[in-house]
Amino acid sequence: MMHTIAQGSGMPRAGGTSSLMKSFITFGISSLLILISLATFLITVEWQEFRRASAAHQSTIKLKLLLLYAEKLSRERGPTNAILGNTDADDSQLRQTLELARKETDNAYARLCATVGCNTISNNLTSELNVLAHELAQERENINDLATMPLNERGNERISAQIDRMIGFIDKIRPLITALSNDVITALSNDVITSSSAISLLITEARLAATLREYAGQLGSALTPSLSFKRERTLKEQLKLERLKGHIEELHMRLSAHLAVGALPAEIANAKTNMEQEYFVHATAYLASIEASKSLQTLPSPDTFYKTYVPLMDSILTLRDALLTEAEATTTKAKEDSLLALSVVSILMLVFLALTIKKLRIIHQQVVVPMMQASHALRAISAGHYQEITHSNNLPEEIAEVMEGINTLNRQINARIRLEHERDELVKTLTLQSSTDFLTGLKNRRGFYEAANIEYARAQRHACECCVMIIDIDHFKIVNDTYGHSAGDWALTFIGGILQDNSRIHDISARHGGEEFICMLGNSNLKEGCMFAEKIRTLIEAAMVDIGPDLTPIKLTVSIGITSTHDQHPPLEQLIEQADRALYMAKNLGRNRVQRFDHTALAATAQYSLL
Numbered sequence: 141m142m143h144t145i146a147q148g149s150g151m152p153r154a155g156g157t158s159s160l161m162k163s164f165i166t167f168g169i170s171s172l173l174i175l176i177s178l179a180t181f182l183i184t185v186e187w188q189e190f191r192r193a194s195a196a197h198q199s200t201i202k203l204k205l206l207l208l209y210a211e212k213l214s215r216e217r218g219p220t221n222a223i224l225g226n227t228d229a230d231d232s233q234l235r236q237t238l239e240l241a242r243k244e245t246d247n248a249y250a251r252l253c254a255t256v257g258c259n260t261i262s263n264n265l266t267s268e269l270n271v272l273a274h275e276l277a278q279e280r281e282n283i284n285d286l287a288t289m290p291l292n293e294r295g296n297e298r299i300s301a302q303i304d305r306m307i308g309f310i311d312k313i314r315p316l317i318t319a320l321s322n323d324v325i326t327a328l329s330n331d332v333i334t335s336s337s338a339i340s341l342l343i344t345e346a347r348l349a350a351t352l353r354e355y356a357g358q359l360g361s362a363l364t365p366s367l368s369f370k371r372e373r374t375l376k377e378q379l380k381l382e383r384l385k386g387h388i389e390e391l392h393m394r395l396s397a398h399l400a401v402g403a404l405p406a407e408i409a410n411a412k413t414n415m416e417q418e419y420f421v422h423a424t425a426y427l428a429s430i431e432a433s434k435s436l437q438t439l440p441s442p443d444t445f446y447k448t449y450v451p452l453m454d455s456i457l458t459l460r461d462a463l464l465t466e467a468e469a470t471t472t473k474a475k476e477d478s479l480l481a482l483s484v485v486s487i488l489m490l491v492f493l494a495l496t497i498k499k500l501r502i503i504h505q506q507v508v509v510p511m512m513q514a515s516h517a518l519r520a521i522s523a524g525h526y527q528e529i530t531h532s533n534n535l536p537e538e539i540a541e542v543m544e545g546i547n548t549l550n551r552q553i554n555a556r557i558r559l560e561h562e563r564d565e566l567v568k569t570l571t572l573q574s575s576t577d578f579l580t581g582l583k584n585r586r587g588f589y590e591a592a593n594i595e596y597a598r599a600q601r602h603a604c605e606c607c608v609m610i611i612d613i614d615h616f617k618i619v620n621d622t623y624g625h626s627a628g629d630w631a632l633t634f635i636g637g638i639l640q641d642n643s644r645i646h647d648i649s650a651r652h653g654g655e656e657f658i659c660m661l662g663n664s665n666l667k668e669g670c671m672f673a674e675k676i677r678t679l680i681e682a683a684m685v686d687i688g689p690d691l692t693p694i695k696l697t698v699s700i701g702i703t704s705t706h707d708q709h710p711p712l713e714q715l716i717e718q719a720d721r722a723l724y725m726a727k728n729l730g731r732n733r734v735q736r737f738d739h740t741a742l743a744a745t746a747q748y749s750l751l
Contacts, residue, residue: 158515164508168500175496179489186485190478196327196339197471202265203320203343204464205252207350210313211457212245213276214357217306218446221361223287224299225368225442231287234443242280249273268316272309279305296365303361310354321347324471339474342467345398349460352391356419356453359384360445363430367445370436381431392420405466411459418455426452510539517546577651579629580636588650592660592712595648599662600709607661607669608715609702610723611635611676614731616655619687619694627687628655631696634685638676658716666704666736673700673734681732699726703737 219238226234249269253259258266279302286294286302325340362380366373373381399412426448433439440448535543575587583591599606613619613635620628635657639649643659652658661669677698684693701723703715718737726735 158512160508161512164504168504171496171500172493175489175493179493182485182489183482186478186482190475190482192327193471193475193478196324197468197475199320199323199327200339200343200464200468200471202252202256203317203324203346204468205248205255206313206317206320207346207460207464209245209248209252210310210317210350211353211460212241212248213309213313214354215450216241216245217303217357217361218450220283220306221303221364222441222443222446224283224294224302225291225364226287227291227368227441235287245276265316265319268312272312276309279309291368296369299368300365303364307358307361314351317347317350324467339467339470341398341401342463342470345395346460346463346467348391348395348398349456349463352388352395353453353456353460355384355387355391356423356456357450359388359427360449360453363427363445364442367430367439367442370439372436405462407462408459408466411455411462415455415459418452423449423452506535507539510535510543514539514542514546517543521546577636580633580651582636582639582657583648583650585650585652588648588652588658588660589712591648595646595660595662596709596712599705604663605665605705605707607664607666607672607702607704608712608719609659609661609669609673609700610652610716610719611639611657611659611673611698611700612723612727613655614697614699614727619696623687623691623694627691630687631655631685631694634683634696635680635698638679638683642672642676642679658719664704666702666706669702669704670734670736673702676700677732677734697732699723699731700734701726701737702734 216238219234219241223231223234223238253266253269256265256269258269283302283306286298321343324343359381362377362384363373366377399408404412430439430445575583575590577584577587596606598604613631616628616631619631632651632655636649636651639657639659643649644661646662648660648662650658661672664672677700680696680698683696685696686693701719701721703718703722705715722735722737725740726733729735
């Protein structure tokens, strides 16, 4: 039979790995490891940048929603102040305005919670928001109770305290705003994200604008008690107003300084101009007119003040929203740019890796493998063996000529291989026939001893009990004498079939000679062996045995002697002798029976040499 080494089949087995293949494998693995390491490094860098940009984008969205919630909560103080300072008996319009403001606050809270996961995620932000919502609900109930009292019963102190508690909610939100702002700035702290400084500046400016709006709102809230009771401001109230105006002026200066850095987008520039005109001109003039008013009766009511002052403050919110929108757009672009960079680097690395693998494969197929095949084939020929080389047509000319020259030596060795193969098959057939009984298909005596010795050694190693039984056909000579030896062969074949059909996979059944059969039952005690032997005896006794096409079926019986190893595992020959003595006793006791070996059987057959 011809052996073939095909092009691209890989390294030949018979000569080990050549130095050429070792060098190629070392080079290929080193190249791939370097390339994979580089690709992993670049992809990891881009992935980390994408994660930072995504985290910054998500934190920007959360910050925007948190600032919106703070603004709605601050805006809710306007109608709250109005209803607390109301002097009219009919306050239904004010209550409707307040409920609308509260609804807007709740909607902003719901949007924020939907984003940060107040009901599913437990962290500092969600815990603080849940506590804040609970406290706000309690304060709203207090405001409702206070608003039902006559103005003189509410008192200046109660109104001022209630206003301060509402202002205090913003103080509780401020650390959360700072934390989210820091999250954005921290995520963008790596210089790889080129827009990090711009985003950080926008976030800082938006926070300044939000804080400016809050202090502007507190300034309006500080006027509520004096406007409610049409009285002069106390020294404490006046000091508070001056302090708030100082904060506002400081924030105005800081915000203007920040916005003066670089060119501003059109929307931010327009919003800044509008804020300067609306709040720092009109609102400031309106507040100054109230403070300078000489007639207490001409002071506006809290409701009138709220309706005039709050719209002027909205210009600050417009600037804040423009800054947040620009920050969100910038983080979105940073996220998209990072994702694009990650995709491009990943694709380029995969393409480069694929090209490298393809090139290594071409070198392997067209140079390394052909040279190894040629070398191996020459070594095989020198040792008296042949391996044909088949190759593709695109090999270098010199290598192709060498392989064709080697292939011309194949005929003689190929014929030799074919003859050797036929010889081996014949040996296998003869070996099988030498251990098999041709008539029954069971193992013959030689085959039994070969298999039984192996199984018995295994039973000894694992301390497993096993049984040996010998089966003899009763009055078999009469069958041969009466019906002929052909009928005897049919009877023997029938017994062999019974044993084959009922034996387990590890049992060993064989024709021991003449009309005698032998079985070894692995992993069976004497009781189980006797049950199996009785089953065989009963099946044979119950059957009508076919002894030839022209003869009437007959009845047969068998005698069976059986023994087991118990705990001792004597030599196999001794077990077989014990089974033979038990069989001899079964014959003496009238045949057609199963007889186990014991002291009685030993004594009864002691005078006979059975093996």
